Every structure is written in structure tokens, then in C-alpha cells.
Amino acid sequence: MLKAPELLLPAGSLEKMRAAYDFGADAVYAGQPRYSLRARNNEFRLEQLAQGIAEAHARGKKLFVTSNLIAHNDKVRTYLRDIEPIIALQPDALIMADAGLIMQVREKWPEVPIHLSVQANTTNWAAVKFWQKVGISRIILSRELSLDEIEAIRQACPDIELEVFVHGALCIAYSGRCLLSGYFNRRDPNQGTCTNACRWEYGTQAAAEDPVTGEAVPVQRMGGDFDFAQARTDAETAFSTCGNGQRHPAADRVYLIEEKARPGELMPIMEDEHGTYIMNSKDLRAVEHVERLCRIGVDSLKIEGRTKSLYYVARTAQVYRRAIDDAVAGRPFNPELLLELEGLANRGYTGGLLERRPAQDYQNYVSGHSELHRSHFVGEVRGVRADGWAEVETKNRFAVGDRIEVIHPSGNRIVRLEAMQTLDGEPVQVAPGSPVRVYVPLGQPVQGALLARLLEPVAA
DSSP states (O other), rough: OOOOEEEEEEEEHHHHHHHHHHHHSSSSEOOOOTTTGGGGGGOOOOOHHHHHHHHHHHHTTTEEEOOOOOOOHHHHHHHHHHHHHTTTTOOSSSEOOOHHHHHHHHHTTTSEEEEEGGGGGOOSSSHHHHHHTTTEEEEEOOOOOOOHHHHHHHHOTSSEEEEEEEEEEEOOSSTTOOHHHHHHHHGGGGGGGOOOOOOOGGGEEEEEEEETTEEEEEEEESSOOOOOOHHHHHHHHHTBBBSSSOOGGGOEEEEEEEEEESTTOOOEEETTTEEEEEEOBBEEOOGHHHHHHHHHHHHHEEOOTTTHHHHHHHHHHHHHHHHHHHHHTOOOTTTHHHHHHEEEHHOOOEEETTSOOGGTTTBSOOOOOOBOOEEEEEEOOOOOOOOTTTEEESSEEEEEEEEOOOOEETTTEEEOOOOOBOOTOBSSSSSSSOOOOOEEESSSOOOOOOEEOOOOOOOO
């Protein structure tokens, strides 16, 4: 029988932390103010961390504090002062990346467990052994590793905990090393202020190389949507030779991109044999690889998303909990889990680099916006009347007649919404969205449930 790995969820707030635990998480990670990579979107301050750690331990769960920026001198100067009251709260571990800060914590608090952040970009067994000698208790492996490489590291390093990301957004660079946000907005991704410039909308213009300066200069505005399929075909042709042994003319093709909110700022991009890179990574989804990761002996499966919604936290916790439980029990993979994850907003899914695939499988060439494929989060149950009708705080539009999925820690079910009332008890047909509250009959149990409107037929 396989050993169940820890299921580790993000906690951007106490409410999301509780949802993660309710729906199956064994542990959560929350950011230290000023020293984590989500400094702009972090509801945890010292008081919230104290409450979160106390609640976690009361439930037999764990809470890790993320303190994983690569520090500049000013933050080295203040770090020990700021981390001391957090260490006094006794989190289950600190997640860190900076070698200097790790050295300082190890010297002053040698008993505190430290997990090496993915920001340290650990990609080989020798680096794992180095950090183990320093006193690190867990390595969060780089997202750039394949399943085979993870297995090789586990075999070479059998006596240290390994953690692997299985779901969430992917960087277009080694984790946290992208310079786009700093270039555009003077906001350093590794200092917790990333503006996700890789997700912005970019247009494309034809360009040519200036024969004197060698710089790319615009030729003409490209009308309509850029044909990425044709670009990839041209690139593939370009990197083969013509019949006479000469390079295809497409090999010299250059384009300029223009971000929607910055008209006139043209930036050159090149094509190679893999296509044109517009920087918008698909989202990681590795639920189908959970059984393999369990067999490898990975200690923790991690989901990204401290800035994501309560619905995202609950849904991913529930799906990956089921995948782990199925793997440990020896049950075959349930494809329904893939459909449930399609109900989350996403930019298209990829297995990332866990499996070696052509580059177009990693890159979202068509769309930079999130897509909803199966269901749409529409509300949270805030209470239940004496007659059993649920009070719902609506998040998005739904109406009488819709098929609603009731998502609950005890299990999910689908109901046809037969009626709806205002808080005054008046019949109503449509709940237009936040911040409206309505009453609906859902049956039991519903306390604490989340509601999603099904967008397409689902097999019974």
C-alpha cells in the first residue's frame, strides 16, 4: 500500500485556510508580510498568522509560513527582527529561498524546520544533498523537472522530504526569476510585487532588421488576429533547408509586439523551430500524475494560488484529496477529476515539464484570459433558515431552472433549482450576482457549501 503524501494548499486568508482544511488539505502555506512573493495580496499579518497557526494545530493540521524572497541588503538588515515574533508562534516550518537568510535563521534558531522554496530552483540530487547538509528538512523541487528526474532525485536522496507542485499558474521563467514586471512597472517579482506582465494582452506587428543598427523596426501594422499556426509552420520550414541547401526566407522573420496598455512601445520577438513566444503560460494540472508521484515517494503535493478564490481553494483541495485517496487505495484514476478542474477559471492546462512534450503544449498561443469550461462559481451558503432554505451570498449570475452543483466537504451533488426568494421572502427568478443575497431550497447538507452553475450537460 502506498504512503499518502501531504496535500498542501495555499492560504491567502483565514477563510481560505479553513476551506482548504474542510475540503481535504493536510497543511497550508501563508505568506510572511514583506518577505514572501505575494506581499501585495496577503491578508496574513502577525495577528492572522497567530490565529491561523492556533486553529491549524487545534485541528491536527499544519501551517507553513512562506518567507521566500531573495533579499536585498535592506531586508537582510531587518529580517531577524521581523521573523522573531513569527517563530515565537511556532509555525510548522518556514519556507525560505535566500541562502543568507537561511544561514541567519539556522544560527539563531537551529530547531526551526526550514523548507527550501521552489525559488531556489533545485533541479538535481547534488543540490538536494548540499541543502540537506545545511540543515534543510524539505526541498520543494523546481517546476522544471520531469517525473523521471524527480524519481532519480528520490532514489539518490532517500532520507529528506521532497515536495512537488501539481497545480496552478506557471512562470515563463524559472520560478520567480522573470524580469518583465520589474521592466514595465518597477515591481520586482521576487520581492512579492509581480504584476503578471506575462498575462497581458499583446498585439503583433511585422518588422524588419535595420541593415545599419541591426535593430528590429516596424514595417506595417498587422490587421486582425495574428496567425500563430501559420507562424509555427513558417518557423518549422525556416529551420529546415530548401532544396538547394539555402535557408528558407522565413528564417529571417522578425516581429514586434505591443502591449495593449502601452501603445507605441514596440518590442522585438523572434521565431525559432518551436514557434513564436508570447509569454502566456498555460496552467499546471498534474492530477493524472498523482499516482506516479505517490509511487515515487514524494512527501508533499503542492497547489499554487494564494491570490486565487475561495472556490479555487475548495475545489482543488477536494479534487486532489480524492486523487490521493484513490492512488493510495489502489483504485484507477478517475477521469471525472479532470472535468471538475475544468470548472475552474484557467488559461488552458498542461502537465508542465513533468512529461516531455513539444513546446506548443506548454504555451497558450491563443488566449491570455481565463476560460470557464464546465461550471461557474455562483455563490456561498451563509446560513440555513428553519424551513431548510439556504441563504446564499451570490458571486455570479444564476437563475431558477439552472442545474447547480452543491460542493460540500461531505460530497458533491447536482440539483435543479426550482425556486428562489429575496431576503424578504418574495419570489424572484434571477440572482444577478454580487453582492445580492437570496434564499434557495437545496436540501441537506448545505452549511458551508459552495455553489457552481453547470454550463454544459454532465453525465449522471
